[in-house]
Amino acid sequence: xxxxxxxxxxxxxxxxxxxxxxxxxxxxxxxxxxxxxxxxxxxxxxxxxxxxxxxxxxxxxxxxxxxxxxxxxxxxxxxxxxxxxxxxxxxxxxxxxxxxx
Amino acid sequence: xxxxxxxxxxxxxxxxxxxxxxxxxxxxxxxxxxxxxxxxxxxxxxxxxxxxxxxxxxxxxxxxxxxxxxxxxxxxxxxxxxxxxxxxxxxxxxxxxxxxxxxxxxxxxxxxxxxxxxxxxxxxxxxxxxxxxxxxxxxxxxxxxxxxxxxxxxxxxxxxxxxxxxxxxxxxxxxxxxxxxxxxxxxxxxxxxxxxxxxxxxxxxxxxxxxxxxxxxxxxxxxxxxxxxxxxxxxxxxxxxxxxxxxxxxxxxxxxxxxxxxxxxxxxxxxxxxxxxxxxxxxxxxxxxxxxxxxxxxxxxxxxxxxxxxxxxxxxxxxxxxxxxxxxxxxxxxxxxxxxxxxxxxxxxxxxxxxxxxxxxxxxxxxxxxxxxxxxxxxxxxxxxxxxxxxxxxxxxxxxxxxxxxxxxxxxxxxxxxxxxx
Numbered sequence: 001x002x003x004x005x006x007x008x009x010x011x012x013x014x015x016x017x018x019x020x021x022x023x024x025x026x027x028x029x030x031x032x033x034x035x036x037x038x039x040x041x042x043x044x045x046x047x048x049x050x051x052x053x054x055x056x057x058x059x060x061x062x063x064x065x066x067x068x069x070x071x072x073x074x075x076x077x078x079x080x081x082x083x084x085x086x087x088x089x090x091x092x093x094x095x096x097x098x099x100x101x
Numbered sequence: 102x103x104x105x106x107x108x109x110x111x112x113x114x115x116x117x118x119x120x121x122x123x124x125x126x127x128x129x130x131x132x133x134x135x136x137x138x139x140x141x142x143x144x145x146x147x148x149x150x151x152x153x154x155x156x157x158x159x160x161x162x163x164x165x166x167x168x169x170x171x172x173x174x175x176x177x178x179x180x181x182x183x184x185x186x187x188x189x190x191x192x193x194x195x196x197x198x199x200x201x202x203x204x205x206x207x208x209x210x211x212x213x214x215x216x217x218x219x220x221x222x223x224x225x226x227x228x229x230x231x232x233x234x235x236x237x238x239x240x241x242x243x244x245x246x247x248x249x250x251x252x253x254x255x256x257x258x259x260x261x262x263x264x265x266x267x268x269x270x271x272x273x274x275x276x277x278x279x280x281x282x283x284x285x286x287x288x289x290x291x292x293x294x295x296x297x298x299x300x301x302x303x304x305x306x307x308x309x310x311x312x313x314x315x316x317x318x319x320x321x322x323x324x325x326x327x328x329x330x331x332x333x334x335x336x337x338x339x340x341x342x343x344x345x346x347x348x349x350x351x352x353x354x355x356x357x358x359x360x361x362x363x364x365x366x367x368x369x370x371x372x373x374x375x376x377x378x379x380x381x382x383x384x385x386x387x388x389x390x391x392x393x394x395x396x397x398x399x400x401x402x403x404x405x406x407x408x409x410x411x412x413x414x415x416x417x418x419x420x421x422x423x424x425x426x427x428x429x430x431x432x433x434x435x436x437x438x439x440x441x442x443x444x445x446x447x448x449x450x451x452x453x454x455x456x457x458x459x460x461x462x463x464x465x466x467x468x469x470x471x472x473x474x475x476x477x478x479x480x481x482x483x484x485x486x487x488x489x490x491x492x493x494x495x496x497x498x499x500x501x502x503x504x505x506x507x508x509x510x511x512x513x514x515x516x517x518x519x520x521x522x523x
Contacts, residue, residue: 045163046152046434054486063482064439065147065432080145080397082163 003091003098010095012036017060019051022101026051027088029097030071032058037071038090038099044076044083106131106415109194109202111184112210112346113137115146115397116378116404118165120208123408125174129415133176134202136194139233140181142168146233147397150258151434153237154244155265162234184211187353189371206373206411209350209361210404213343213379213395218253223315223322229338231258243336245269251324251334253312255282257433259340260295263304264435274305274332276312276324286431288446290454290465291477298438307332343395345380358382360393367407375411377403386426387445387474398430428475428492432482439482444475444492453504464488466496466503473500484510494518 006020012031019041020027026041028051039060041051048064055061059077061068067081074085089100108124110117113135121133137143144162153160171178179196186195187207194202215230229240244250244266252259255277267273275282281292296306307326316323325331345360356362356370360382367375367383378400382393428444449467456463456479464484467475473496476488487510496503497520503513 046148048482052483054483056486061486063485064434066430066482066485080147082167 003100005096006099007097008095009092009097012097015055017051017053017055019049020099022088022099025101027099027101028053028060029090029099030055030060032071036090036092036097038088038101039069039071039074040086040088043067043081044085045079045081050085106206107134107204108132108206108208108411109134109136109204110208110210111136111187111194111349112212112378112380113139113141113143113180114210114212114378115143115165115400116210116212116407117208118143119401119404120210120375120377120408120411121174121176122166122170123405124412127409127412129412131415132204133174134179134204135171135176136179136182136184136196136202138181138183139235141234142166142171142178142180144234145397147432149234149237150231150261151265153234154241154262155269184349187349187355187374189353189355189374192373206375206415208407208411209347209369209374209376209380210378210400211346211349211380213345215339216342216344218312218339218341220312220324221314223317223324223337227317227322227337228253229336231262231338231340232343240336240338244271247271248335249321249333250274250336250338251276251332253337253339254341255279255306255308256340256342257283257286259338260299260435261433262338262340263299264302267299267302267304268436271336272305273303274307274334275299276307276310276326276332278309278311280309286447287440287442288449288452288465288467288477290452291440291479294460294479295435295438295440298436302436343379345382345393347380350374350376350380358391362391363403365406366410367403368410375407377407385429387428388448394429396429396431398427402427425493428489430485430489437480439478439480441478441482441485442475443478443485443488444473445469446475446477448474451500453500455504455506466500468500471500472496473503487511487514490514491517494521497521 012018017030028041030037043062045067053060058071067079068077074087143165182196215232250266250271250273252275255275263273310326312324314325347357347361350361351357361376363381363383379395385392431442433440451468453466462480465477
């Protein structure tokens with residue numbers, strides 16, 4: 001594990017998500033009210049990208065089958081999902097977004 | 102809650118598991134017995150026509166609840182057992198070999214079974230169906246290589262099987278008695294979209310014909326069609342709808358029509374018996390009439406209603422769920438396409454399309470009179486939460502405005518919310 005720069009702060013607007021790749025793993029970066037979070041990008045239920053999902057508050061809803069995860073913790077909140085999402089440490093240095101992955 | 106009360110849950114599928122977890126979360130700490138004909142803990146069925154057939158070998162259907170839930174929450178399991186009779190008067194459920202379980206409340210969540218097809222000249226065991234994990238295990242090795250697969254019925258299960266089988270190299274023919282695909286549940290536009298997608302992938306269709314007879318070879322079967330032609334199959338799968346497993350309820354004198362009739366709280370005509378899921382016939386506010394919905398969402402939703410209502414009845418209140426009833430929701434995955442249906446499409450009188458320029462993605466809104474009643478989303482699942490809100494808010498503005506892609510759905514939702522409030 002090591003910190004890697006994956007994007008610029010300006011790449012993820014508030015209420016939006018962005019897909020990045022760290023060590024071959026797809027990761028979704030979210031901007032929730034100005035705070036950044038990172039989870040694995042693939043839903044734990046079926047093969048769908050959560051960076052394409054619908055963000056409301058601090059939850060993301062999977063575009064395929066409506067599974068809802070809490071972005072900050074990865075917890076499975078509702079819908080056909082049981083397994084939590086893996087989350088990744090994320091930090092901002094200057095204009096850069098770094099992920100420990 | 103009293104510890105000396107007991108609830109028996111018949112059927113061990115999605116609705117049964119969700120009802121049990123709802124009752125426990127609501128604070129019910131009496132006894133619970135779960136009876137299921139299958140030997141498995143309640144599992145998710147949507148993957149049966151997808152990953153279970155075409156995913157990696159050793160697929161395990163995800164369980165609805167964690168395996169530890171049943172032990173942690175003291176749920177007695179009677180799996181692999183069949184209910185012989187229900188006696189609402191005595192609060193009893195009879196299993197074979199003289200075992201009788203007495204309880205204060207009963208939930209019937211026995212689901213539905215595949216409607217069978219009989220073809221003169223063809224042994225019934227040659228006509229397969231797909232309802233449970235054992236069916237999927239039997240089918241999986243057959244949908245491989247050069248087998249010629251004939252699907253009877255161009256519905257959701259048939260089409261999902263077709264999509265997987267053709268990618269496995271099978272030759273696939275779908276025989277549909279009606280003039281278009283999934284006529285009962287989707288609009289003509291979506292039928293055509295799906296038909297084109299499947300045809301582009303090599304699936305052959307025979308519309309408006311039925312199978313009149315068959316001739317069996319050693320392993321293959323020739324199916325004679327009503328238009329005088331025939332199709333040869335190595336594998337035959339029928340997906341022509343499902344029938345409710347409501348016979349034990351009917352035999353117990355519980356009111357049944359096409360399924361077990363329940364009120365808005367999922368209570369049956371017997372005061373101590375509830376029903377939920379595929380087996381239940383309930384007046385859905387989005388349809389305004391009794392409907393038997395066979396979907397993941399309906400099983401989940403009805404099970405929550407039933408669980409809360411059962412728990413409330415045991416402490417002497419008659420609680421209803423309280424929250425607004427969400428529009429019915431259904432999804433299907435075929436190739437890379439994800440179809441979602443929200444609300445009520447079958448009663449549609451007019452439509453407004455909101456599609457991408459290439460026609461591959463987008464949505465179709467459905468109206469009855471001036472009322473927005475449903476929507477079909479083609480590979481546009483990201484918009485589902487907004488479409489759901491639009492359906493719940495209503496659309497008091499001119500219908501065609503929903504097709505204006507110059508405005509985002511968020512903006513349209515804001516416009517409709519403002520117009521409703523005004």
